[in-house]
Amino acid sequence: MxxxxxxxxxxxxxxxxxxYGIDFGNYALSSFKRRIKRIMDLQNIKSVDSxxxxxxxxxxxxxxxxxxxxxxxxxxxxxPTFWLALRDDILIPLLNNRDEIRIWHAGCSSGEEVYSMAIxxxxxxxxxxxxxxxxxxxxxxxxxxxxxxxxxxNMELNASNFNEIYPDDNLLNYFQExxxxxxxxxxxxxxxxxxxxxLVSDDAFSKFDIILCRNVLIYFNxxxxxxxxxxxxxxxxxxxxxxxxxxxxxxxxxxxNQYQEINREEKxxxxxxx
Amino acid sequence: MKNSIKNIEAIVIGGSAGSFPIICAILEALPHxxxxxxxxxLHRLKNIRHGFKEALSIKSKNKVLEPSDKHKIKQNxxxxxxSNYHMYIExxxxxxLSTEEVINNSRPSIDLTFDSASYVYKxxxxxxxxxxxxxxxxxxxxxxxxxxxxxxVQDPLDCTIxxxxxxxxxxxxVNEILNVNEIxxxxxxxxxxx
Numbered sequence: 190m191x192x193x194x195x196x197x198x199x200x201x202x203x204x205x206x207x208x209y210g211i212d213f214g215n216y217a218l219s220s221f222k223r224r225i226k227r228i229m230d231l232q233n234i235k236s237v238d239s240x241x242x243x244x245x246x247x248x249x250x251x252x253x254x255x256x257x258x259x260x261x262x263x264x265x266x267x268x269p270t271f272w273l274a275l276r277d278d279i280l281i282p283l284l285n286n287r288d289e290i291r292i293w294h295a296g297c298s299s300g301e302e303v304y305s306m307a308i309x310x311x312x313x314x315x316x317x318x319x320x321x322x323x324x325x326x327x328x329x330x331x332x333x334x335x336x337x338x339x340x341x342x343n344m345e346l347n348a349s350n351f352n353e354i355y356p357d358d359n360l361l362n363y364f365q366e367x368x369x370x371x372x373x374x375x376x377x378x379x380x381x382x383x384x385x386x387x388l389v390s391d392d393a394f395s396k397f398d399i400i401l402c403r404n405v406l407i408y409f410n411x412x413x414x415x416x417x418x419x420x421x422x423x424x425x426x427x428x429x430x431x432x433x434x435x436x437x438x439x440x441x442x443x444x445x446n447q448y449q450e451i452n453r454e455e456k457x458x459x460x461x462x463x
Numbered sequence: 464m465k466n467s468i469k470n471i472e473a474i475v476i477g478g479s480a481g482s483f484p485i486i487c488a489i490l491e492a493l494p495h496x497x498x499x500x501x502x503x504x505l506h507r508l509k510n511i512r513h514g515f516k517e518a519l520s521i522k523s524k525n526k527v528l529e530p531s532d533k534h535k536i537k538q539n540x541x542x543x544x545x546s547n548y549h550m551y552i553e554x555x556x557x558x559x560l561s562t563e564e565v566i567n568n569s570r571p572s573i574d575l576t577f578d579s580a581s582y583v584y585k586x587x588x589x590x591x592x593x594x595x596x597x598x599x600x601x602x603x604x605x606x607x608x609x610x611x612x613x614x615x616v617q618d619p620l621d622c623t624i625x626x627x628x629x630x631x632x633x634x635x636x637v638n639e640i641l642n643v644n645e646i647x648x649x650x651x652x653x654x655x656x657x
Contacts, residue, residue, distance in 0.1 A: 192582075217559045219551035219579045224563070260563050267547075268512070404562045407532045414533070435512065436545050436560050438531040 193222050197237040201225065204244050209251055211326070212389055213258070215413035221258070228257045256329045260408060264346050265301045265308075265339075265360070267403070268435050269353030271455040276309060276354075278452065279430050283398065284315040290398040293424060295388060296405035297323035300334030301347070306401075307377050308363050312355065316379065322395070324386035331383050337373040339364075344371050388417050393424025400425055403456075404434035411441050418442040425460045432457050466638050468613045471653055472587035473536070473552075474499055475580045477573030477603065479506035479595025481623025483518075485643050486593070490523035490541065492647050497525065497654050500536050503543045504550055504576035506569050506595065512546050519543065534558040544571035551579040567599035577603025586611035589653070591646060593617045595627030605635035615639045615646060 364371035544550035566572035619625035
Protein backbone atom coordinates (compact mmCIF):
# COMPACT_ATOMS: atom_id res chain seq x y z
CA MET A 190 0.00 0.00 0.00
CA UNK A 191 1.51 3.33 -1.06
CA UNK A 192 0.16 5.98 1.22
CA UNK A 193 -0.70 9.25 -0.52
CA UNK A 194 0.31 11.90 1.97
CA UNK A 195 -1.08 15.38 2.52
CA UNK A 196 2.07 16.90 1.06
CA UNK A 197 1.54 14.89 -2.16
CA UNK A 198 -1.99 16.23 -2.45
CA UNK A 199 -0.75 19.74 -1.87
CA UNK A 200 1.85 19.32 -4.62
CA UNK A 201 -0.84 18.17 -7.04
CA UNK A 202 -3.30 20.95 -6.21
CA UNK A 203 -0.48 23.53 -6.40
CA UNK A 204 0.62 22.50 -9.87
CA UNK A 205 -2.97 22.43 -11.16
CA UNK A 206 -3.65 25.83 -9.69
CA UNK A 207 -0.54 27.49 -11.04
CA UNK A 208 -0.63 25.86 -14.48
CA TYR A 209 -4.36 25.64 -15.18
CA GLY A 210 -5.90 28.14 -12.77
CA ILE A 211 -8.23 25.63 -11.14
CA ASP A 212 -8.11 25.48 -7.35
CA PHE A 213 -8.73 22.06 -5.81
CA GLY A 214 -7.15 23.16 -2.52
CA ASN A 215 -10.48 23.23 -0.71
CA TYR A 216 -11.91 19.97 -1.97
CA ALA A 217 -12.89 17.42 0.67
CA LEU A 218 -9.66 15.60 1.37
CA SER A 219 -10.69 11.95 1.65
CA SER A 220 -12.50 11.70 -1.64
CA PHE A 221 -9.86 13.80 -3.44
CA LYS A 222 -7.20 11.45 -2.13
CA ARG A 223 -9.19 8.42 -3.12
CA ARG A 224 -9.64 9.77 -6.64
CA ILE A 225 -5.92 10.36 -6.99
CA LYS A 226 -5.37 6.77 -5.94
CA ARG A 227 -8.01 5.66 -8.45
CA ILE A 228 -6.31 7.58 -11.27
CA MET A 229 -2.99 5.95 -10.34
CA ASP A 230 -4.62 2.51 -10.47
CA LEU A 231 -6.49 3.18 -13.73
CA GLN A 232 -3.47 4.62 -15.49
CA ASN A 233 -1.01 2.26 -13.87
CA ILE A 234 1.00 5.16 -12.46
CA LYS A 235 3.30 4.22 -9.61
CA SER A 236 4.09 7.56 -8.01
CA VAL A 237 2.55 10.92 -7.32
CA ASP A 238 5.61 12.51 -8.94
CA SER A 239 4.68 10.94 -12.29
CA UNK A 240 1.21 12.48 -12.07
CA UNK A 241 2.78 15.84 -11.30
CA UNK A 242 5.17 15.48 -14.20
CA UNK A 243 2.28 14.63 -16.56
CA UNK A 244 0.26 17.56 -15.29
CA UNK A 245 3.18 19.91 -15.79
CA UNK A 246 3.89 18.82 -19.34
CA UNK A 247 0.58 17.96 -20.97
CA UNK A 248 -2.65 19.93 -21.21
CA UNK A 249 -4.23 16.91 -22.82
CA UNK A 250 -3.33 14.83 -19.76
CA UNK A 251 -4.85 17.49 -17.54
CA UNK A 252 -8.18 17.21 -19.37
CA UNK A 253 -8.19 13.46 -18.78
CA UNK A 254 -7.22 14.03 -15.16
CA UNK A 255 -10.00 16.57 -14.69
CA UNK A 256 -12.59 14.11 -15.93
CA UNK A 257 -11.38 11.47 -13.50
CA UNK A 258 -10.83 13.65 -10.45
CA UNK A 259 -14.34 15.11 -10.61
CA UNK A 260 -17.08 12.67 -9.69
CA UNK A 261 -19.35 11.90 -12.61
CA UNK A 262 -21.46 9.13 -11.19
CA UNK A 263 -25.12 9.99 -11.27
CA UNK A 264 -28.49 8.60 -12.18
CA UNK A 265 -31.79 9.86 -13.56
CA UNK A 266 -34.43 10.69 -10.96
CA UNK A 267 -32.01 9.99 -8.09
CA UNK A 268 -34.12 10.01 -4.91
CA PRO A 269 -37.56 9.66 -6.53
CA THR A 270 -39.25 11.14 -3.45
CA PHE A 271 -37.30 14.34 -4.07
CA TRP A 272 -38.70 14.58 -7.60
CA LEU A 273 -42.24 14.00 -6.34
CA ALA A 274 -41.86 16.82 -3.84
CA LEU A 275 -40.27 19.12 -6.41
CA ARG A 276 -43.04 18.41 -8.90
CA ASP A 277 -46.00 18.78 -6.56
CA ASP A 278 -44.82 21.47 -4.15
CA ILE A 279 -42.65 23.65 -6.37
CA LEU A 280 -42.94 23.14 -10.12
CA ILE A 281 -46.69 22.77 -10.59
CA PRO A 282 -47.71 25.70 -8.34
CA LEU A 283 -45.00 27.91 -9.82
CA LEU A 284 -45.77 27.08 -13.43
CA ASN A 285 -49.52 27.53 -12.93
CA ASN A 286 -48.82 31.16 -12.09
CA ARG A 287 -45.95 32.01 -14.39
CA ASP A 288 -45.35 32.08 -18.11
CA GLU A 289 -41.65 31.55 -17.88
CA ILE A 290 -39.16 30.21 -15.34
CA ARG A 291 -35.43 29.62 -15.36
CA ILE A 292 -33.67 26.61 -13.83
CA TRP A 293 -29.94 26.07 -13.26
CA HIS A 294 -28.37 22.65 -12.76
CA ALA A 295 -25.06 23.54 -11.13
CA GLY A 296 -22.62 20.66 -11.58
CA CYS A 297 -24.64 18.81 -14.20
CA SER A 298 -22.14 16.02 -14.92
CA SER A 299 -23.32 13.70 -17.72
CA GLY A 300 -26.78 15.27 -17.81
CA GLU A 301 -28.98 12.72 -16.05
CA GLU A 302 -30.52 15.26 -13.67
CA VAL A 303 -31.04 17.80 -16.46
CA TYR A 304 -32.92 15.32 -18.61
CA SER A 305 -34.89 14.05 -15.62
CA MET A 306 -36.11 17.61 -15.24
CA ALA A 307 -36.87 17.96 -18.95
CA ILE A 308 -38.84 14.72 -19.02
CA UNK A 309 -40.76 15.60 -15.86
CA UNK A 310 -41.64 19.04 -17.25
CA UNK A 311 -42.80 17.43 -20.45
CA UNK A 312 -45.00 14.96 -18.59
CA UNK A 313 -46.69 17.78 -16.68
CA UNK A 314 -47.08 19.70 -19.94
CA UNK A 315 -44.96 22.70 -18.98
CA UNK A 316 -41.70 22.20 -20.84
CA UNK A 317 -42.26 25.18 -23.13
CA UNK A 318 -42.37 27.53 -20.14
CA UNK A 319 -38.97 26.57 -18.79
CA UNK A 320 -35.45 27.56 -19.78
CA UNK A 321 -32.81 25.22 -18.40
CA UNK A 322 -29.14 26.06 -17.94
CA UNK A 323 -26.74 23.26 -17.04
CA UNK A 324 -23.12 23.81 -16.10
CA UNK A 325 -20.06 21.79 -15.23
CA UNK A 326 -16.34 22.41 -14.79
CA UNK A 327 -15.43 19.57 -17.16
CA UNK A 328 -15.84 20.08 -20.90
CA UNK A 329 -15.56 16.38 -21.63
CA UNK A 330 -18.50 15.54 -19.42
CA UNK A 331 -20.52 18.43 -20.88
CA UNK A 332 -20.03 16.90 -24.32
CA UNK A 333 -21.20 13.60 -22.95
CA UNK A 334 -24.26 15.31 -21.51
CA UNK A 335 -25.01 16.99 -24.84
CA UNK A 336 -24.83 13.59 -26.46
CA UNK A 337 -27.81 12.55 -24.24
CA UNK A 338 -27.04 8.87 -24.78
CA UNK A 339 -26.92 6.33 -21.96
CA UNK A 340 -25.97 2.69 -21.70
CA UNK A 341 -28.39 -0.14 -21.32
CA UNK A 342 -26.97 -0.91 -17.90
CA ASN A 343 -27.61 2.57 -16.53
CA MET A 344 -31.08 2.79 -18.05
CA GLU A 345 -32.29 -0.05 -15.86
CA LEU A 346 -31.76 1.97 -12.70
CA ASN A 347 -32.98 5.19 -14.36
CA ALA A 348 -36.18 3.48 -15.44
CA SER A 349 -36.79 1.98 -12.03
CA ASN A 350 -36.35 5.39 -10.36
CA PHE A 351 -38.79 6.87 -12.89
CA ASN A 352 -41.36 4.19 -12.10
CA GLU A 353 -41.31 5.25 -8.45
CA ILE A 354 -42.74 8.54 -9.71
CA TYR A 355 -44.81 7.33 -12.64
CA PRO A 356 -45.64 3.65 -12.03
CA ASP A 357 -47.67 3.31 -15.23
CA ASP A 358 -45.20 4.95 -17.60
CA ASN A 359 -41.96 3.66 -19.08
CA LEU A 360 -38.86 5.86 -19.21
CA LEU A 361 -37.61 4.00 -22.28
CA ASN A 362 -40.51 5.50 -24.27
CA TYR A 363 -38.71 8.82 -24.11
CA PHE A 364 -35.59 7.38 -25.71
CA GLN A 365 -34.53 5.88 -28.99
CA GLU A 366 -32.64 2.63 -28.75
CA UNK A 367 -29.70 1.80 -30.95
CA UNK A 368 -26.95 -0.77 -30.33
CA UNK A 369 -28.01 -1.24 -26.71
CA UNK A 370 -27.75 2.48 -26.08
CA UNK A 371 -30.57 4.89 -25.41
CA UNK A 372 -30.68 8.41 -26.81
CA UNK A 373 -33.20 10.90 -25.48
CA UNK A 374 -35.63 11.94 -28.20
CA UNK A 375 -35.07 15.41 -29.66
CA UNK A 376 -38.43 16.79 -28.52
CA UNK A 377 -37.40 16.54 -24.85
CA UNK A 378 -34.17 18.46 -25.20
CA UNK A 379 -35.47 21.87 -26.21
CA UNK A 380 -34.66 25.00 -24.14
CA UNK A 381 -31.55 23.44 -22.59
CA UNK A 382 -28.21 25.27 -22.68
CA UNK A 383 -24.98 23.66 -21.46
CA UNK A 384 -22.20 25.87 -20.23
CA UNK A 385 -18.68 25.42 -18.86
CA UNK A 386 -18.60 26.95 -15.40
CA UNK A 387 -16.41 26.50 -12.33
CA LEU A 388 -18.44 26.87 -9.14
CA VAL A 389 -15.25 27.48 -7.17
CA SER A 390 -13.95 30.46 -9.15
CA ASP A 391 -16.78 31.76 -11.36
CA ASP A 392 -19.72 33.81 -10.14
CA ALA A 393 -23.33 32.90 -10.84
CA PHE A 394 -23.87 33.88 -14.47
CA SER A 395 -27.53 34.88 -14.20
CA LYS A 396 -30.58 34.82 -11.92
CA PHE A 397 -32.78 31.78 -11.59
CA ASP A 398 -36.08 30.63 -10.12
CA ILE A 399 -34.75 27.20 -9.18
CA ILE A 400 -31.18 26.00 -8.67
CA LEU A 401 -30.35 22.33 -8.31
CA CYS A 402 -26.92 21.67 -6.85
CA ARG A 403 -27.28 18.15 -5.52
CA ASN A 404 -24.35 16.09 -4.32
CA VAL A 405 -21.82 18.63 -5.55
CA LEU A 406 -21.07 20.45 -2.29
CA ILE A 407 -20.10 17.16 -0.61
CA TYR A 408 -16.82 17.22 -2.55
CA PHE A 409 -15.86 20.57 -1.01
CA ASN A 410 -14.62 21.35 2.47
CA UNK A 411 -16.76 23.45 4.80
CA UNK A 412 -15.14 26.75 3.88
CA UNK A 413 -15.60 26.17 0.16
CA UNK A 414 -19.18 24.97 0.68
CA UNK A 415 -19.85 28.29 2.34
CA UNK A 416 -18.30 30.28 -0.52
CA UNK A 417 -20.12 28.33 -3.21
CA UNK A 418 -23.42 28.66 -1.39
CA UNK A 419 -23.01 32.44 -1.45
CA UNK A 420 -22.77 32.27 -5.23
CA UNK A 421 -25.84 30.09 -5.45
CA UNK A 422 -27.72 32.52 -3.20
CA UNK A 423 -26.74 35.43 -5.42
CA UNK A 424 -27.93 33.44 -8.45
CA UNK A 425 -31.43 33.02 -7.05
CA UNK A 426 -34.30 35.49 -7.35
CA UNK A 427 -35.93 36.34 -4.03
CA UNK A 428 -38.53 33.60 -3.61
CA UNK A 429 -36.39 31.24 -5.69
CA UNK A 430 -35.77 27.65 -4.68
CA UNK A 431 -32.52 25.84 -3.90
CA UNK A 432 -32.27 22.04 -3.95
CA UNK A 433 -29.26 20.23 -2.47
CA UNK A 434 -28.48 16.54 -1.98
CA UNK A 435 -30.45 14.47 0.52
CA UNK A 436 -27.50 14.30 2.94
CA UNK A 437 -26.09 17.77 2.36
CA UNK A 438 -26.64 20.54 4.85
CA UNK A 439 -26.68 24.34 4.92
CA UNK A 440 -26.26 24.61 8.68
CA UNK A 441 -22.61 25.67 8.47
CA UNK A 442 -23.25 28.31 5.84
CA UNK A 443 -23.44 32.03 6.57
CA UNK A 444 -26.31 32.48 4.14
CA UNK A 445 -28.59 30.04 5.92
CA ASN A 446 -30.72 32.86 7.34
CA GLN A 447 -31.66 33.92 3.85
CA TYR A 448 -33.43 30.61 3.38
CA GLN A 449 -36.58 29.01 4.63
CA GLU A 450 -36.70 25.25 4.75
CA ILE A 451 -39.55 24.01 2.57
CA ASN A 452 -38.88 20.29 2.78
CA ARG A 453 -36.43 19.07 5.41
CA GLU A 454 -36.27 15.50 4.17
CA GLU A 455 -35.75 16.34 0.50
CA LYS A 456 -33.54 19.37 1.18
CA UNK A 457 -35.58 21.99 -0.63
CA UNK A 458 -35.10 25.61 0.49
CA UNK A 459 -36.64 28.94 -0.50
CA UNK A 460 -34.65 32.15 -0.59
CA UNK A 461 -36.69 34.57 1.48
CA UNK A 462 -34.46 37.63 1.50
CA UNK A 463 -31.91 39.30 -0.76
CA MET B 464 3.98 -2.72 14.61
CA LYS B 465 2.02 -4.47 17.31
CA ASN B 466 -1.64 -3.67 17.12
CA SER B 467 -3.22 -3.24 20.52
CA ILE B 468 -6.70 -2.71 21.86
CA LYS B 469 -5.67 0.08 24.22
CA ASN B 470 -6.84 3.66 23.78
CA ILE B 471 -9.53 2.92 21.21
CA GLU B 472 -11.12 6.19 20.01
CA ALA B 473 -13.50 4.84 17.40
CA ILE B 474 -15.07 1.57 16.33
CA VAL B 475 -15.90 0.87 12.72
CA ILE B 476 -18.08 -2.08 11.79
CA GLY B 477 -18.65 -3.43 8.28
CA GLY B 478 -21.21 -6.00 7.31
CA SER B 479 -23.55 -7.22 4.64
CA ALA B 480 -25.92 -10.15 4.29
CA GLY B 481 -26.41 -11.79 7.69
CA SER B 482 -24.97 -8.93 9.71
CA PHE B 483 -28.18 -7.14 10.65
CA PRO B 484 -29.12 -9.27 13.69
CA ILE B 485 -25.52 -9.11 14.89
CA ILE B 486 -25.42 -5.32 14.77
CA CYS B 487 -28.75 -5.24 16.60
CA ALA B 488 -27.37 -7.54 19.30
CA ILE B 489 -24.25 -5.42 19.72
CA LEU B 490 -26.20 -2.17 19.92
CA GLU B 491 -28.64 -3.69 22.37
CA ALA B 492 -25.81 -4.69 24.67
CA LEU B 493 -24.25 -1.23 24.79
CA PRO B 494 -24.91 0.94 27.83
CA HIS B 495 -26.57 4.28 27.14
CA UNK B 496 -23.42 6.17 28.07
CA UNK B 497 -21.06 4.14 25.92
CA UNK B 498 -18.57 6.80 24.94
CA UNK B 499 -16.73 5.55 21.88
CA UNK B 500 -18.24 6.50 18.51
CA UNK B 501 -19.39 3.56 16.38
CA UNK B 502 -19.31 3.96 12.61
CA UNK B 503 -21.43 1.48 10.68
CA UNK B 504 -20.78 0.79 7.02
CA LEU B 505 -23.40 -1.75 6.06
CA HIS B 506 -24.65 -2.83 2.68
CA ARG B 507 -28.26 -1.85 2.23
CA LEU B 508 -30.93 -1.41 -0.39
CA LYS B 509 -30.10 1.69 -2.34
CA ASN B 510 -33.49 3.18 -2.99
CA ILE B 511 -34.89 2.61 0.45
CA ARG B 512 -33.78 5.58 2.46
CA HIS B 513 -35.99 4.88 5.44
CA GLY B 514 -36.45 2.05 7.86
CA PHE B 515 -32.95 0.71 8.30
CA LYS B 516 -31.82 3.29 10.81
CA GLU B 517 -35.13 2.92 12.63
CA ALA B 518 -34.85 -0.87 12.68
CA LEU B 519 -31.35 -0.65 14.14
CA SER B 520 -32.56 1.84 16.73
CA ILE B 521 -35.37 -0.31 18.10
CA LYS B 522 -33.30 -2.20 20.65
CA SER B 523 -30.43 0.23 20.93
CA LYS B 524 -30.29 2.46 23.99
CA ASN B 525 -28.41 4.98 21.89
CA LYS B 526 -29.88 6.69 18.87
CA VAL B 527 -28.56 5.61 15.48
CA LEU B 528 -27.92 8.58 13.18
CA GLU B 529 -27.41 8.80 9.44
CA PRO B 530 -25.00 11.72 9.39
CA SER B 531 -25.17 14.61 6.98
CA ASP B 532 -22.05 15.57 5.09
CA LYS B 533 -19.47 17.33 7.37
CA HIS B 534 -21.11 16.01 10.54
CA LYS B 535 -18.64 16.23 13.42
CA ILE B 536 -18.25 12.84 15.13
CA LYS B 537 -19.12 12.89 18.83
CA GLN B 538 -18.04 10.41 21.48
CA ASN B 539 -21.35 8.74 22.14
CA UNK B 540 -22.66 8.50 18.59
CA UNK B 541 -23.66 5.57 16.45
CA UNK B 542 -23.38 6.69 12.84
CA UNK B 543 -24.80 4.67 9.97
CA UNK B 544 -23.59 5.28 6.41
CA UNK B 545 -26.64 6.66 4.54
CA SER B 546 -28.11 4.71 1.66
CA ASN B 547 -26.51 5.31 -1.74
CA TYR B 548 -23.56 7.28 -0.29
CA HIS B 549 -20.01 6.30 0.59
CA MET B 550 -18.96 7.42 4.06
CA TYR B 551 -15.46 8.78 4.69
CA ILE B 552 -13.88 9.99 7.92
CA GLU B 553 -11.84 13.19 7.58
CA UNK B 554 -8.73 14.13 9.56
CA UNK B 555 -10.73 16.60 11.66
CA UNK B 556 -12.94 13.66 12.73
CA UNK B 557 -15.91 14.68 10.68
CA UNK B 558 -17.90 12.72 8.11
CA UNK B 559 -17.66 13.27 4.37
CA LEU B 560 -20.16 11.63 2.08
CA SER B 561 -19.68 10.84 -1.58
CA THR B 562 -21.60 9.48 -4.54
CA GLU B 563 -18.51 8.10 -6.27
CA GLU B 564 -18.50 4.83 -8.22
CA VAL B 565 -19.80 1.75 -6.44
CA ILE B 566 -16.99 -0.43 -5.10
CA ASN B 567 -17.58 -4.19 -5.17
CA ASN B 568 -21.11 -3.30 -6.28
CA SER B 569 -21.58 -1.44 -3.04
CA ARG B 570 -22.29 2.11 -1.96
CA PRO B 571 -21.65 2.52 0.91
CA SER B 572 -18.45 0.57 0.50
CA ILE B 573 -16.90 -0.97 3.60
CA ASP B 574 -13.41 -0.80 2.05
CA LEU B 575 -13.68 2.92 1.69
CA THR B 576 -14.94 3.61 5.22
CA PHE B 577 -12.32 1.30 6.79
CA ASP B 578 -9.58 2.86 4.67
CA SER B 579 -10.34 6.44 5.64
CA ALA B 580 -11.15 5.63 9.29
CA SER B 581 -7.84 3.80 9.76
CA TYR B 582 -5.94 6.63 8.07
CA VAL B 583 -7.41 9.02 10.64
CA TYR B 584 -7.45 6.92 13.83
CA LYS B 585 -4.52 4.56 13.11
CA UNK B 586 -3.86 2.42 16.23
CA UNK B 587 -6.82 3.98 18.02
CA UNK B 588 -9.34 2.30 15.74
CA UNK B 589 -11.10 -0.99 16.31
CA UNK B 590 -12.23 -2.42 12.96
CA UNK B 591 -14.73 -5.27 12.88
CA UNK B 592 -15.87 -7.15 9.78
CA UNK B 593 -18.99 -9.29 9.95
CA UNK B 594 -20.97 -11.71 7.80
CA UNK B 595 -21.52 -10.86 4.15
CA UNK B 596 -21.82 -12.17 0.62
CA UNK B 597 -19.11 -10.31 -1.29
CA UNK B 598 -15.49 -9.31 -0.84
CA UNK B 599 -16.04 -5.69 0.18
CA UNK B 600 -14.19 -4.95 3.40
CA UNK B 601 -11.21 -7.22 2.72
CA UNK B 602 -8.98 -4.46 1.37
CA UNK B 603 -10.25 -2.11 4.06
CA UNK B 604 -9.23 -4.63 6.75
CA UNK B 605 -5.84 -5.04 5.12
CA UNK B 606 -5.26 -1.27 5.19
CA UNK B 607 -6.56 -0.95 8.74
CA UNK B 608 -4.32 -3.74 10.00
CA UNK B 609 -1.26 -2.25 8.31
CA UNK B 610 -1.93 1.11 9.89
CA UNK B 611 -1.99 -0.46 13.34
CA UNK B 612 -5.73 -0.59 13.93
CA UNK B 613 -7.01 -3.48 16.03
CA UNK B 614 -8.75 -5.82 13.60
CA UNK B 615 -11.43 -8.40 14.24
CA VAL B 616 -13.15 -10.68 11.78
CA GLN B 617 -16.25 -12.62 12.71
CA ASP B 618 -15.48 -16.33 12.71
CA PRO B 619 -16.56 -17.61 9.26
CA LEU B 620 -18.11 -20.63 11.03
CA ASP B 621 -20.28 -18.20 12.98
CA CYS B 622 -21.40 -16.26 9.85
CA THR B 623 -24.68 -16.70 7.99
CA ILE B 624 -22.66 -16.06 4.82
CA UNK B 625 -18.91 -16.35 5.09
CA UNK B 626 -17.70 -14.88 1.75
CA UNK B 627 -16.83 -11.51 3.22
CA UNK B 628 -14.94 -12.73 6.26
CA UNK B 629 -13.11 -15.43 4.30
CA UNK B 630 -12.04 -12.86 1.67
CA UNK B 631 -10.62 -10.65 4.38
CA UNK B 632 -8.81 -13.53 6.08
CA UNK B 633 -7.25 -14.62 2.80
CA UNK B 634 -5.91 -11.09 2.24
CA UNK B 635 -4.69 -10.00 5.63
CA UNK B 636 -3.68 -11.03 9.10
CA VAL B 637 -6.08 -9.86 11.76
CA ASN B 638 -5.78 -9.59 15.53
CA GLU B 639 -8.66 -11.85 16.42
CA ILE B 640 -11.27 -14.11 14.87
CA LEU B 641 -14.29 -14.11 17.16
CA ASN B 642 -17.91 -15.20 17.33
CA VAL B 643 -20.73 -12.73 17.91
CA ASN B 644 -20.76 -13.16 21.66
CA GLU B 645 -17.03 -12.62 21.95
CA ILE B 646 -17.23 -9.53 19.75
CA UNK B 647 -19.94 -8.14 22.00
CA UNK B 648 -17.91 -8.85 25.14
CA UNK B 649 -14.83 -7.25 23.66
CA UNK B 650 -16.68 -4.05 22.79
CA UNK B 651 -18.24 -3.97 26.25
CA UNK B 652 -14.83 -4.45 27.86
CA UNK B 653 -13.75 -1.16 26.26
CA UNK B 654 -16.51 0.56 28.19
CA UNK B 655 -15.58 -1.04 31.51
CA UNK B 656 -11.99 -0.08 30.99
CA UNK B 657 -12.78 3.60 30.90
